[in-house]
Amino acid sequence: MANYDAYLIDLDGTIYHGKNKIPEAKRFIDRLKAAGIPYLFVTNNSTKTAEAFADDLTTLHDIKTSPKQVYTSAMATADYVASDTAGPKEKKVYLIGEAGLKEAFARPDIKVVPADEANYVVMGLDRTFNYEKLTEATFAIQRGARFIATNADTNLPSEKGMLPGAGSLVAAIETASGVKATIIAKPEAPIMEGALKRLKQPKKPIMVGDNYQTDILAGIQNGLATLLVYTGVSTKEQVAAKDIQPTHVIENFDQWSL
Incomplete structure (x- = not known):
């Protein structure tokens, strides 16, 4: 596998299913932490605060998370409006x-x-x-x-x-x-630009998610490598029909080497 220096990671369907854990996802995050590779959870959900997402990840899924490790579409929208020079x-x-x-x-x-x-x-x-x-x-x-x-x-x-x-x-x-x-949100550019800025503009980032139409297209349209995990929305049949394929495809995160 290629060595990526930062990970942008979707949440629901990728790291968990609602309140249900995905054990392979926790092991993936643990490996990122052990390797010292920066990552940011990037979600289209605007209803919850970064603090609420971090608390859910920590308490429900045993993935210790700081609010600074979460970037929501609400946060991206506020960043966009504040910097809108037009x-x-x-x-x-x-x-x-x-x-x-x-x-x-x-x-x-x-x-x-x-x-x-x-x-x-x-x-x-x-x-x-x-x-x-x-x-x-x-x-x-x-x-x-x-x-x-x-x-x-x-x-x-x-x-x-x-x-x-x-x-x-x-x-x-x-x-x-x-x-x-x-x-603003995935697959559009503003949320990706805001997320990369928060990760201090990594040289070789990768977008990770379960949904081709949002997560993977966000990476493709914004020049990032992509990793599709088949634990959520998109199916193999749906992805096979796409003209542009993800950079990498896995069944679950235990198949992924950093």
Whole structure:
């Protein structure tokens, strides 16, 4: 195997299945720690804080993790808005989302405001989304606010079936406003650029995940090597049909040599 100097690693389906452990994944992380190779967990989930993810990894999966080792789409979105030189200098944001997004935007260079004062509309998954929020966001965008979305994931897996994801709510605002959102999360560039910056711009990074459409495409589209592990979303049949194949493919992490 090639020697990579940093790992960007997906979470659900890759390191765990919800609350269920993937033992091979823990052993993989243990090997990274022992080798002193830096890694960053990179997730499209904007609802939880980095602290919450780190706590879950530590307590539920026995993978001791610091919040600094987690980079969420909410954090990437806040980084993107704060550094958006094409937008207004003063960042006034109407926020639609949950705890992870709210914490990410609680920073001095961004001001969270009511919709009628906003020059940005930023949204992630919001399980209290309603017609009033749709209306306020639509009006703000029609007045010229820039429309930014954490991710475009249409569905989320659950015990009952596939739940509506943030992308389904983004689509409602896009339809009502007539404006396409700028998407931040995998497979788009902003979250990858933010993650690599946090890893201090490694020379030979690799993107690791279970989902070809998000994790692997994120690596392919942003010039990174990729490692697909068949413990989650994508199947061998689906991947075989793709024109561009992952750099590496494994059944589980016990097959991977650092």
